[in-house]
């Protein structure tokens with residue numbers, strides 16, 4: 001129950017007890033629901049931030065809590081006017097083999113009272129109220145599946161999470177009218193008919209049936225338009241994400257391989273025709289496979305296939321032609337002439353065949369057959385793109401390679417097979433979309449952020465235990481099943497079997513040692529819907545923009561960075577645990593975090609594209625998310641505080657020194673100062689080692705003394721000329737670390753800009769990441785600095801940063817300052833890097849009048865955005881605190897500096 005505050009009226013204990021009885025009265029306390037993945041209903045410390053890109057958890061806001069109605073009543077409802085409940089919405093696709101659930105848990109902006117935010121909104125003219133301006137409220141989409149034969153598990157799951165209580169009617173989605181008893185859940189698939197009574201009986205809900213084909217198409221269209229890394233090709237073990245141009249999506253062929261197979265020609269939203277299908281599908285593989293091998297589960301059957309050799313059971317061309325090719329018609333000896341054909345000519349019984357070989361033979365037979373029929377239908381309608389969905393595919397490399405091979409072979413490379421990460425959830429998503437007025441179909445790519453919490457436990461390729469209920473259960477599970485340590489499991493390449501099903505090509509090769517457990521193999525995370533995110537308006541070409549500089553699809557690169565991050569882990573855990581008081585609970589969470597992050601690393605090492613296209617920025621963000629998942633709100637809190645104080649103490653001297661210089665000298669010293677102070681980076685192992693060797697100020701001085709021009713990248717002179725010639729109107733300063741970096745580096749630079757008449761917007765993280773300064777922390781730092789500097793004070797007042805000081809002004813007027821303003825905006829993220837396709841609305845608004853961007857630090861200027869082009873001038877400043885990066889990016893060495901100036905493009 002961490003995070004529950006005592007309420008002056010009711011007291012915590014009362015609240016909890018009442019809460020348990022209160023059950024379902026909507027705007028009222030509903031049962032705390034899970035936040036992430038398959039678990040986590042726990043409450044967490046409030047991070048004080050409204051940007052829910054992160055795994056940061058909600059906390060019950062008990063202020064003004066009151067009993068609603070008659071307080072004499074047993075189990076009266078408690079109204080929490082200031083608590084925004086997680087309200088869930090659920091849709092189902094009940095198929096012949098599997099039940100797919102898509103459900104939504106809602107999250108609402110709850111820090112509207114933040115003074116800084118209010119002020120920024122006023123200054124930047126941002127209209128208030130997410131609620132009115134966005135059609136959908138923030139929240140999370142979760143994806144879960146069950147075997148249809150275990151429908152009771154599914155009902156228990158729904159009931160335990162009370163998902164059925166959210167889906168009352170479509171209006172409740174927005175208007176929060178109280179739940180009534182006529183709960184209706186959108187459902188598709190045959191089971192929506194077959195199990196309607198069971199749902200009524202067990203959960204008291206009616207299933208509102210939606211057409212299966214409608215749903216498949218709606219789900220596929222949504223995914224293809226809204227998820228950046230949804231579709232990919234898979235050829236010879238290589239997965240490659242395909243950027244789909246929304247304006248060039250239709251027509252395509254959708255092949256859904258469930259129990260049976262549907263082939264649908266899709267011409268637009270809601271415009272489609274089911275053109276074909278086949279009864280030889282996923283149910284055939286699983287059904288026949290079960291009979292022939294006695295396997296107990298689909299995964300077991302699939303796993304067997306990975307060790308199979310189908311030559312023992314399939315009749316090959318060579319078997320018929322005495323080992324020769326039938327080259328005249330392009331068939332090699334290794335081509336499968338007849339699946340299972342060998343079984344007719346031998347005096348063998350079923351027991352004489354290896355189950356592994358049977359499974360592989362069956363898998364290839366069915367995959368090739370579907371690939372071929374799909375190709376024929378694509379040909380029939382002149383379609384070039386075929387998207388394959390359905391759970392038969394199950395993210396299985398070999399299956400995808402086989403289908404791709406067939407399509408490629410038969411179409412002679414004309415048609416392309418593509419797969420979807422949310423493969424089996426198309427129907428359920430479509431059913432979900434059919435709720436009216438949720439606005440989901442209006443969501444854009446930049447408003448969706450996918451996260452991969454440790455919600456679905458796996459180890460050694462198997463799921464262990466039921467879905468996790470809360471943080472404590474999650475930690476226990478991590479302790480039990482996920483090994484500690486940072487060893488990275490290397491991928492185990494599979495011996496490719498030596499035949500193809502078609503013309504004389506060699507094997508479709510594919511990776512895959514042990515089959516990944518369901519949850520991990522699906523590669524589906526939790527989709528965070530954040531309607532407030534926007535594309536940074538100053539990107540020169542948002543469509544071409546790629547945030548990551550380092551592409552981890554290069555295996556050497558991947559291995560290097562994995563080793564670096566694993567190496568950091570022990571120190572990070574120490575810091576994180578200390579930041580939470582070093583209690584036993586914190587130690588347990590720290591341990592669980594280390595296990596979880598190591599498991600992610602190991603997983604990605606095996607399959608780098610498992611979570612979508614992987615760049616270094618994604619890994620660094622994953623680490624921060626993982627910390628938040630285990631409720632480490634700010635691991636570097638005390639380090640940041642200490643460094644801020646030490647730096648603020650020497651700021652007056654620095655400012656005096658600067659003021660005694662000529663203009664040109666001062667500008668150079670300022671840029672030097674930013675670069676020198678960027679050494680304070682607790683994410684770099686080299687720097688952390690350095691910190692043992694001196695005090696903050698000693699290190700800062702040493703760093704400044706070592707500054708020598710020309711820097712490895714040195715555009716200072718061009719920048720200086722531009723700056724002295726013609727001051728910019730508004731500069732956005734993307735700041736980096738706390739302490740010297742912000743106080744002795746970026747603030748003095750901001751001061752110079754202000755003095756020259758340039759408005760300054762400090763852009764800082766919404767959530768903590770390493771020792772980066774956050775937007776919440778900045779006003780206090782600025783206020784402290786302003787005590788020593790009139791320029792900063794007046795600008796901060798003008799920007800509304802010194803709210804209290806303003807109130808104390810003589811005439812009480814807000815606009816009494818003659819200075820251009822200094823403002824602070826949050827960037828919308830909680831990572832050491834920044835993806836400018838997804839920034840806060842504050843930042844987007846501030847960008848509108850900006851003509852200079854300063855990106856500072858390795859994370860924001862090098863790991864990301866080094867190659868980004870902007871509509872306005874940009875200055876990229878960083879000290880490179882990693883030898884390999886220095887060599888690769890700037891052909892230099894560790895501690896070299898980058899001062900890259902690029903005029904508007």
Ligand SMILES: Nc1ncnc2c1ncn2[C@@H]1O[C@H](COP(=O)(O)OP(=O)(O)O)[C@@H](O)[C@H]1O
Pocket residue numbers: 094095096097098099147189257258259260281282283284285286298299389390391392393394424518
């Ligand atoms: N854990 C699993 N249990 C059963 N079948 C599975 C599993 N994972 C993948 N499959 C495959 O997925 C098929 C079902 O796919 P799905 O898209 O859910 O179709 P349906 O809606 O017909 O159930 C099964 O027939 C089987 O081939």
Ligand SMILES: CC(C)(COP(=O)(O)O)[C@@H](O)C(=O)NCCC(=O)O
Pocket residue numbers: 564620678680681682683684685686736737770832856857858859860863878881882883
């Ligand atoms: C996480 C960071 C990008 C932060 O750097 P910053 O943006 O603060 O300059 C950086 O610390 C980093 O790349 N660290 C890993 C590399 C290393 O330990 O050498």
Ligand SMILES: [Mn+2]
Pocket residue numbers: 681736737770771772832857859
């Ligand atoms: Mn940083």
